[in-house]
Amino acid sequence: MTEVLTQTPTVTFAKALNAAMADAMRADDSVLVFGEDVGKLGGVFRVTDSLAATFGDDRCFDTPLAESGIAGMAVGMAMNGMRPVLEMQFDAFAYPAFEQVVSHIAKMGNRTKGAIRLPLVIRIPYAGGIGGVEHHCDSSEAYYAHTPGLIVLAPASVQDAYLMLRGAIDSPDPVVFLEPKKLYFAKERVDVDELRVRYESNRDAGIGRAAIVRPGTDVTLLAYGPSVSVALAAAETAAGEGRSLEVIDLRSLVPFDDATVTAAVRRTGRVVVIAEAPGFASVASEIVARVQERCFASLAAPVRRVTGFDIPYPAPKLEKHYLPGVDRILDVVDELNWEDA
Amino acid sequence: MKHATAEQTSFMLPSPQPVEFIDQDGRRQREVATRDYELPGVEKLLRGYQKLVAGRRINDQASALVRQGRMAVYPSSHGQEACQVAAVECLSEQDWLFPTYRDSVAVMARGVDPVAVMELLRGSWHSGYDPYEHKVATQSTPLATQLLHAVGVAHAAKLRGEDTVVVALCGDGATSEGDFHEALNFAAVFHLPVVFLIQNNEYAISVPLRQQSVAPSLAHKAIGYGMPGERVDGNDYAAVLAVMQHAVDRARNGGGPFLVEAHTYRMMAHTNADDATRYRSEEEVRAWDARDPLLRLRAYLRSMGVLHDDDEAAFAASAESIAAALRTGLNAEVEVDPADLFRFVFAEPTPQLMEQAAMLAEELSRPAGDAASASSAGSASGGQP
Structure with missing residues (x-):
């Protein structure tokens, strides 16, 4: 017990997001949080736990159950001086808001030649691995990443949950903030007070920058959101087998950190992209294309992907067959032309 | 939920017949009940008439400019000018207007430069004016989506205690959209100062209103949200202004949202690209000639002895000067800057867009003879770092 007290306390991913919103609301009274429940x-x-009690019902409030209404109202509020942070209850329940997101939120700045900027954040609990029933486990990032005008972020660590949400709220551009549901209650030893002080002094949320979360020399694993922990587990297993796998947490899908990815692939010459979403026409496809366009001469093997199958997200009892796992990643790693090395 | 009695909710129901002050012969009518609405004074009606004349001239000039190839498209509000002008004349400076693509006359009536308004329709940019300058949002093309933005502007204003009313425009077809429902419900639940004006011009491109809705009237939809709805003869400027002014004043005084259905008629095809003879008869259209909003208001003002020949000449001259400005502005070749393609997508441009902008700039810097081959070979995925 005494040992624990002397260490940094553990914080969940959900609590870090909650602290980021509370700190942003404290720092700027135009920040509002709304959505369903x-x-x-x-x-x-429970990501918005106690915000209404702390900041009042004008700053954190429930709306009627209508996602297009939530997103469309946020457009007007952002036009008129507010910084709305909206919660979509689940990935697949954000689809009714799609027209507002694609036709207005993403385009308003361009349409008005910058006269109207929409500094709003759309928080979306996303992806699977939680045994959720249909419509609760979609990886919808490709729809947003494909839409010009949206920043798309997918944090994978407690520290990034805090810092990147602070950065998203302060961004002058609209942000789709994808929160991996399976991480909500994952704990890490993180000092949120220290993060707050650091963020408020340098305003650096890491948006647009990937992070090398495990160094390695043989293969680069590129992952984001819920797939980062799987990639790290695969790298750990591979290390036991004598292979050194580097893991990069992409963090920011738009803007994309070509520089970090390109430099890594040029070092290792082998790369596997890991994502939960179906692979066809996906963010993973885009990353593969970018890597081979930029690093063709450095590649020792084809750029490979380990993604979800091109099927609707499966029922809970079948999802283990769908999700990219350590074995599937290591099988692909084994196929990376080692005989030529 | 508490159950309201019929007496408690009847005020939310529209009048048995559309509110009308001036009949189609220009006479003050006494047959239709006008509730407590006040006939606007002659000064306001004269001012409105001048704007109607200008609006008609703008509509016809813009349609001509399309035929001459100076604009890509123009959805005309010919026949709907009473609604266009009244939607703006009821507002104060601090209020907001949320228009659609058919509401160019309303946007100009609010003070936006006519040539700037036409940037959308001449094809040089998606919107040509700063919405904050006259508190006029961009003209929305996706139906009913702008109604929610209006709700958001009003909500932010209410939270900050600002004295702002928002008028949001849509057509009859838009009332079938989900966003129409969501906007009215949000406005009512949050008790916001928004006035929704439906210009029911009987057609959504080719589809008549009876195929959109079998509600007793579109104004009847209001009670379902817990707000008042009213219907008005949309070609009677005095009636539209009276009802809109009532709704705006009520919203300003904390009364909450209000729905107005103005019954009017789209005299022209949907746009120049449409062929209205495929879905409606010439007889049907000509029957509306007699209900023209300009003729009606003119006859009334003449009969009242407040509109004189010299006024009419002055109004026509002022309308012609706007038309001339449109001709001059739209006949001039518009400058477009290819670098603008990338400049405004984000406040802080991404490295990917900077690369693509550089690629286009490099293409454009080549001698003219190389440009065609360069553009066909260029990859949209951007250059290499």
Whole structure:
């Protein structure tokens, strides 16, 4: 017990997001949080817990159950001086808002030659691995990443949950903020007070920058959101087998950090992209294309992907067959032309 | 939920017949009940008439400029000018207007430069004016989506205690969209100062209103949200202004949102690209000639002895000067800058867009003879770092 007290306390991913919103609301009274069940209940994942009680019902409030209404109203509020942070309850329940996101949120700045900027954040609990029933586990990032005008972020660590949400709220551009559901209650030893002080002094949220989360020399694994922990587990297993796998947490899908990825692939010459979403026409496809366009001469093997199958997200009892796992990643790693090395 | 009695909710129902002050012969009518609405004074009606004349001239000039190839498209509000002008005349300076693509006359009536308004329709940019300058949002093309933006502007204003009312425009077809429902419901639940004006011009391109809705009237939809709805003869400027002014004043005084259905008629095809003879008869259209909003208001003002020949000449001259400005502005070749393609997508441009901008700039810097081959060989995925 005494040992624990002397260490940095553990914080969940959800609590870090909650702290980021609370700190942003404290720092700027134009920051508002709204959505379905975000008030008294604190959100179905409790990410907005106590914000209404702390900041009042004008700053954190429940809306009628209508996602297009939530997103469309946020456009007007952002036009008129507010910084709305919206919660979509689940990935697949964000689809009714799609027209507002694609036709207005993404385009307003361009349409008005910068006269109207929409500094809003759309928080979306996303992806699977939680045994959720249909419509609760979609990886919808490709729709947003494909839409010009949106920043698309997918944090994978507690520290990034805090820092990147602070950065998203302060961004002058609209941000789609993808929160991997399976990480909500994952804990890390993180000092949120220290993060707050650091962020408020340098405003650096790491948006647009990938992070090398495990160094390695033989293969580069590129992952984001829920796939980062799987990539790290694969690298750990591979290390036991004598192979050194580097893991890069992409963090920011738009803007994309070509520089970090390119430099890594040029070092290792072998790369596997890991993502939960179906692979066809996906963010993973785009990353493969970018890597081979930029690093062709450095590649010792084809750029490979380990993604979800091109099927609707499966029912809970079948999802283990769908999700990219350590074995599937290591099988692909084994196929990377080692005989030529 | 508490159950309201019929007496408690009847005020939300529209009048049995559309509110009308001036009949189609220009006479003050006494047959239709006008509730407590006040006939606007002659000064306001004269001012409105001048704007109607200008609006008609703008509509016809813009349609001509399309035929001459100076604009890509123009959805005309010919026949709907009473709604266009009243939607703006009821507002104060601090209020907002949320228009659609058919509401160019309303946007100009609010003070936006006519040539700037036409940037959308001449094809030089998606919007040509700063929405904050006259508190006029961009003209929305996706139906009913702008109604929610109006709700958001009003909500932010209410939270900050600002004295702002928002008028949001849509057509009859837009009332079938989900965003129409969501906007009215949000406005009512949050008790926001928004006035929704439906210009029911009987057609959504080719589809008549009876195929959009079998509600007793579109104004009847209001009670379902817990707000008042009113219907008005959309070609009677005095009636539209009276009802809109009532709704705006009520919203300003904390009364919450209001729905107005103005019954009017789209005299022209949907746009120049449409062929209205495929879905409606010439007889049907000509029957509306007699209900023209300009003729009606003119006859009334003449009969009242407040509109004189010299006024009419002055109004026509001022309308012609706007038309001339449109001709001059739209006949001039518009400058477009290819670098603008990338400049405004984000406030902080991404490295990917900077690369692509550099690629286009490099293409454009080559001698003219190389440009065609260069553009066909260029990859949209951008250059290499």
